[in-house]
Amino acid sequence: MPDDTGLLVLKKNELIKISLADGVQSPLFQIPGIIKIIGFDQSDADRFLILLEDDQLELVSLQTGTRESLDYPTNKEAETFLSHIKSWNRVYGDTQINVKTRRKRTILGHRSISNIYYQHTDLSRCIKSSCSQPSLSHDGQSVVFIKSD
Incomplete structure (x- = not known):
């Protein structure tokens, strides 16, 4: 997490914050269809990017769970980008x-x-x-x- 206090992890479709200080797990909320947490927004530490089963990308608020769908073009460059997002490199x-x-x-x-x-x-x-x-x-x-x- 951007403040170095914990880890944001995904267990099935539930987001959980794990404290680095004591290892306490705090369930946050569930997101049906989520397959991957991509990373935090560098300009807003409250928001992070996720990938859903249908290749949809969303920005999610850590505090409220509010989700904002991100549209991207359907072209060769977007396919390369999505392939990179799906990989672990x-x-x-x-x-x-x-x-x-x-x-x-x-x-x-x-x-x-x-x-x-x-x-x-x-x-x-x-x-x-x-x-x-x-x-x-x-x-x-x-x-x-x-x-x-």
Whole structure:
């Protein structure tokens, strides 16, 4: 979150704020059809961008839950933009955060393992787990990601 007090996370269609100070989870509100939190509005810390199942983009107020639909053109450039929004690779100014997935052979068959990279450095070091959904703090000093078995 822009004020560095917590994380805004998505669990199914519910938005939850997790306090960095004590780990307390505070449910905020539900948004049917949400699939991804994109990030906060750099000019208004109360608003953040989300992606819905139907490829609709909306700005949401953190305080009130009010939603504003964003229209975008349907052309090749918009398709490229939407593809970037759907992926987990991110560019923040000069900083790049990438998700790299590799197939690993195990005793039970093949498994996909993902790692989070900052520039060319593996931040997550997920050897037996898979890591995904990275987000960079607004000041560029911290990365948060999901680690799963």
